[in-house]
Amino acid sequence: MAPGHVAYGMRASYGLAHITPDTIMAWERGLSSPTSAELTALAATLWCSPGELMGAARTLREHRLARGLAPEDVARASGVEIQAYLRMEETGTWRGNERQSEALARVLELALPDFVNVTGRAEPLAELLRSAVTTRWQGYVRPVAKLLPVERRRVERVLRQMHEDYQSRMTRTLSWGGGAGSDASGEAGRDFLDRILEHFWPLVLDGRT
Numbered sequence: 010m011a012p013g014h015v016a017y018g019m020r021a022s023y024g025l026a027h028i029t030p031d032t033i034m035a036w037e038r039g040l041s042s043p044t045s046a047e048l049t050a051l052a053a054t055l056w057c058s059p060g061e062l063m064g065a066a067r068t069l070r071e072h073r074l075a076r077g078l079a080p081e082d083v084a085r086a087s088g089v090e091i092q093a094y095l096r097m098e099e100t101g102t103w104r105g106n107e108r109q110s111e112a113l114a115r116v117l118e119l120a121l122p123d124f125v126n127v128t129g130r131a132e133p134l135a136e137l138l139r140s141a142v143t144t145r146w147q148g149y150v151r152p153v154a155k156l157l158p159v160e161r162r163r164v165e166r167v168l169r170q171m172h173e174d175y176q177s178r179m180t181r182t183l184s185w186g187g188g189a190g191s192d193a194s195g196e197a198g199r200d201f202l203d204r205i206l207e208h209f210w211p212l213v214l215d216g217r218t
Contacts, residue, residue, distance in 0.1 A: 012037070015054055023050035048074055069098045069127040072117045086116040103128030111158040121157065122210055130156045131206065138205045141168050142175035159213060167212045174208070175201055 010018075012033035019028045025047065035041045036051075043051055052059045060066065060075030073083050084094035088109050097103050105113060114124045125131050134156050141149035146168040153168065154161045178197050201208065 010055070015051070018054040019047075019050045022054065025050055045070075045074055045079075049077065052077075066123075067126070068101060069103070069117075072119060072123065072127055073098070076117055078116070083113070083116055087112045097128075101127070101129045103130070107155065107158065114158050121159070121214060122206075124158065125156070134209075135205050138168075138171065138209055139202050142172045142201070142205070146172040157213075163213065167209065170212055171205075171208060 012030040015033045016028045016030045019025045028047070032041075036043055048059050048062065052062055055062070058075070059077055066072040066075045073080065080095055080098065081091055084091040087094065087105060089097075089105055093104075097105075103110065103113065110124075110128070113119070113128075114121075119127065125134055134153065137149050137153050137156070141153070150161060150165050150168060154164045157164070175198070178201060
């Protein structure tokens with residue numbers, strides 16, 4: 010379909026009189042972005058889902074649009090007031106409780122890493138994990154569990170495993186001996202901490218952990 014055909018379909022079928030071929034071309038070139046209503050109409054005109062047009066969703070709003078849901082739908086399913094939900098979508102910081110978080114992940118069909126990213130919890134989670142592996146992991150089970158819709162027992166197992174992995178890596182590197190061993194140990198430790206979420210996700214998503 011040429012841009013003119015798409016624009017005509019959106020005007021005729023969805024009453025979006027302001028849509029022109031130039032509007033469609035600007036979207037294609039990334040010069041501007043459609044609104045929620047425009048994206049829904051565009052997807053329907055092209056006989057596809059909004060998610061197929063968007064690529065990989067990164068924000069709370071993009072995940073909602075990819076599912077073709079209105080803000081009211083997500084707010085109601087999550088058990089939060091609509092104005093509160095809209096503020097959270099705008100700021101990218103989710104403030105729901107554990108029950109509401111589980112409902113959000115369910116209604117938006119979010120994988121756990123996506124849930125953490127879209128709710129602005131990735132960096133707070135990483136900081137907690139770094140502290141857990143370098144000190145006493147037991148004290149971080151509850152704070153980590155509060156950030157994730159995951160049962161606490163699994164969080165305990167994962168933190169224990171990560172703590173053992175980190176300490177084992179540090180000990181093994183130090184055993185190389187000599188001054189270089191200390192430098193290598195520090196480098197190995199920094200690398201583990203820098204990529205802490207990459208170590209965390211495979212463990213927490215593996216039901217056998």
